[in-house]
Each structure stands twice: as C-alpha cells, then as structure tokens.
Amino acid sequence: MHDHASHYDSNCIFCRIAKGEIPSRKVYEDDEVFAFHDINPAAPVHFLMIPKKHIASMAHLSEADAPLLGRMMALAPKLALEQGCNPYPAGGYRVVVNTGVEGGQEVHHLHLHVMGGARPWLKG
Structure with missing residues (x-):
C-alpha cells in the first residue's frame, strides 16, 4: 500500500x-534527517525535523x-539548545508530532515540531 522504496515525492513540499x-x-x-525553521513560528525557537525519506505520518x-x-528524538535536545532554547530544568522545549487531520497535520510528510525559548507571556 505505502511503499517506503519511493523515498521522494515530487509533490511533497517537505x-x-x-x-x-x-x-x-x-x-x-x-x-x-533535515531540520529547518518553521515559516510561521509559534515560539521564539520553532523548527521542524523531518526524515529525508517520504513517510506520510x-x-x-x-x-x-x-x-x-x-535518532531524531535524540538529536532534538542538541538542536534545541543550539537554536536558543534554555537548558533543562528551568528552560526547555516541546516536541510535537501532529498526525492526520484530527491531529492537526497540515503537511503529509512526518515532521517533529521543536518549540521553545523564553515566552514570558505564557502562564504555565
């Protein structure tokens, strides 16, 4: 059904x-793995991590x-700190993966959102 051998989809923006x-x-x-800044950041630090091979979700x-x-999950903390997230435990970040329409997935190529940085306007 879904062929992982077709690692590239020319119709897929990611x-x-x-x-x-x-x-x-x-x-x-x-x-x-490829990681890049989110075009519409929801936090001071917001980048996406994607597998280079096309996996839809x-x-x-x-x-x-x-x-x-x-590997991607283990790499996320290193990249988060490099991109300006403050260190654990006072700092930190979120790793979010939206899956499917009800999960809020907009681009159907698996991606991890890494979001963090000081957000003084947030209350908990």
Whole structure:
C-alpha cells in the first residue's frame, strides 16, 4: 500500500525542501534527517525535523523506522539548545508530532515540531 522504496515525492513540499529544491532556513542536515525553521513560528525557537525519506505520518511508521525516529528524538535536545532554547530544568522545549487531520497535520510528510525559548507571556 505505502511503499517506503519511493523515498521522494515530487509533490511533497517537505521532500522538496529536504532536497534543496525549495529554499529553507536550514538548522541541520545529515544523510537521513533535515531540520529547518518553521515559516510561521509559534515560539521564539520553532523548527521542524523531518526524515529525508517520504513517510506520510506517524500512522505510516513501521518497526523498521524505529532507529530513524530514535535518532531524531535524540538529536532534538542538541538542536534545541543550539537554536536558543534554555537548558533543562528551568528552560526547555516541546516536541510535537501532529498526525492526520484530527491531529492537526497540515503537511503529509512526518515532521517533529521543536518549540521553545523564553515566552514570558505564557502562564504555565
């Protein structure tokens, strides 16, 4: 049904960003992962982390994707600090993955939102 062998979808904006076909403000890149600033930030620090291969959503993950997602989760704290999030425990960040329409997913290429930074207007 969903073929992971087709790692690139030319109709997918995030596939195109990862390939450099659409410009972005890059945060990080390696063989498997691409991270870039959110175009409409919801926090002082707000970037997205995506797998370079096209995986539509969390719902499409298989056991074979666990090492990739584990790497992404382990990389998130390092990138968050580099991008200006304050250190734990007083500082911090949120890692959010929206899945499907009811989950608020707008681009159907798996992406982790990393959001943080000082937000003095928030109350808890």
